[in-house]
Amino acid sequence: MSRILPHPLLSLGVVIMWLLLNRVSPGHLVLGAAVALVVGQAMAALEPSRPRIRRWDKVVVLCVRVVLDIIVSNVAVARIILGGGRAGRRAGFVEIDLDISDPTALAVLAVIVTATPGTAWIDYDAAHGRLLLHVFDLADPEEWRETVNQRYGRLLKEIFE
Template sequence: MIPYPLLSLSLLAMWLLLNDFTLGHLVLGSVVATFGGWAMASLRPDKPKLKKWYLLPKLLVLVFVDIIRSNIAVAALMISGKRQKHTSAFITIPLEIEHPTALAIMAVILTSTPGSAWLAYDARRKTVLIHVLDLVDEEQWVENIKHRYERLLLEIIE
């Protein structure tokens, strides 16, 4: 009946802190807290089925190495300042991933890597728009994302 009891209790406590403690506010706050818990339950996505969970450490290592490498590259770019020309650009990358959890993981990976940011996902075209701080070769970026991350995510998440 109450899918998120801690959330419902927190909502009720907040309701009572913001209003006077009366029987009417207790009842109304309980109704609001219950409906708030139900609303959160309806937003909960399906749990992903991991086909090859043993590939998760490989993905984590790849992401960790890429984050370190990107940090060094962005730091070098910032230290060099205007002496070195860099071209920032937007790239549209076609994706095969459709599972919401896999898309969320891909968004976290691309956004947590310094020098790139996930901006928008077009579900109809199955493309993602990312911003790259220093774009040297667009095809290299597309291949890198598709072969390093997307391929692994497609194998891991069903």
């Protein structure tokens, strides 16, 4: 069973998401199950190491912080786009020297940055620990460096390192 379904929870999650995003029908159930089997096999081939979470209480703090930041960022980006406040604003790139090195912490940071409207994870230089971030409304690059390292990096370091 484990060779066919090496990651049963992941596969179940894929099937459920497939059915939520499509109509619930026998055909979609079969197709979702096939996709789930392929995803499970792909994850088994990657053999990811299990993340070690050291501070579960900080996970809750991080989740609340991220949800609030996403809401605030949604409102800010909507105001710029819908309010015509684009004049005088400029998008740009910021290089940020990260204080974290754990692969799981970096992956979580990438998800946070990508999920937050107005920002995009462009590149990560592992040799130098440097992130290239695109910001939709870049007023102060130093503020973004501080935000990423202090607001998220510090918590991720406490959680994973």
